Amino acid sequence: MPEGDTVHLTAKRLRAALAGNELVRGELRHPRLVGHDLAGRTVLDVASVGKHLLTRFDDGRSLHSHLRLDGSWHLYRPGMPWQRPAHQARAVLETAERTAVGFLLHDLELLPTTEEDRLVGHLGPDLLDPAWNDDHAAEALRRFTARGESELGLVLLEQRVMAGVGNLYKTEVCFLLGLSPWTLVRDVPDPAAAITLSRDLLLRNADRPQQSTTGELARGRQHWVYERGGQRCRRCGTRIRTGKQGEGVYARATWWCPTCQPGPTRPH
Known part of the structure; x- marks a missing residue:
């Protein structure tokens, strides 16, 4: 999507x-x-x-x-x-x-x-709303922290919390925060940073078809972990892992570095 x-x-x-x-x-x-x-x-x-x-x-x-x-x-x-x-x-x-x-x-x-x-009307604040202000950020934070018992990766995808993040940015935000996608929201040290980072990444790419989270546009250099399963982490050299997060129709592939993103892992 x-x-x-x-x-x-x-x-x-x-x-x-x-x-x-x-x-x-x-x-x-x-x-x-x-x-x-x-x-x-x-x-x-x-x-x-x-x-x-x-x-x-x-x-x-x-x-x-x-x-x-x-x-x-x-x-x-x-x-x-x-x-x-x-x-x-x-x-x-x-x-x-x-x-x-x-x-x-x-x-x-x-x-x-x-x-x-x-x-x-059911959507959370639109991260690319041109009128975005502190009230939007506060409402997104309120909705985000209210999901304290849910997994970070799933909450980032929840459009009722904040609108605009898909699987690519979910994966990359978790990496850049240094958190496993399965971290519970209540255990996220700085919830506001997750919202700010999500918005910043979307804004960075809003006016071009290329979607880069690394700052590079060269093919194969645009992402930290997204769709890089089995390849070496750009930061530590550990092999990127791949798994599924979510259940049924909501299940999505996710990628993470077990060294750079400590915390809970995919349930067995």
Whole structure:
């Protein structure tokens, strides 16, 4: 599932391409929305809230989309061939100069803009909210520390605590904090640092497709432990370990250095 910075960048690109322009084509091909035609509507804005995208129109409605595991939005010039099959397209928003195509969007809903909170109001503070301030940080900290009996790695992924962290940043935040992903939140020495670090990493990558936590952009040098199972830790040389964290549909792969990240390990 994409990280919050990927969704933020998607919103930024869609906003630049569509905002302020009238749609000459506005097809919604999702089974629940067939028959809705957005042609003639003007796009007012495209915003991201955590991992959710909201495209707002001048008739007081918003198109909500969530990329899930395999969804994406592509931008083309009108008439250009699409890079994915047409049968995968769930939304086509076209202006005189740009065409935005949403592929494999499993979650797609058209709703009054005034009711957006119905879909995103449950989320914790958005780590990439441009209006982020001390109140947002305090609320994220309150929600984070309230999960004291839960594992750090799982709480970082919980969008109801703070919105935007995915598996990549969960893994890297745990490494940079020097804590095992299975550390209980109550045992995290500086909970505020976990929130600050999560936000800093997302901000660092918010305006580019590359996601680096090491400060390097070269292939194979971008991450400390994420997807580096069996390789040597960049700090201590210990081999990075891989395991699963979470249960059922919430289980995610995680990577950690047993030397740099002391503490509880994967339950057997």
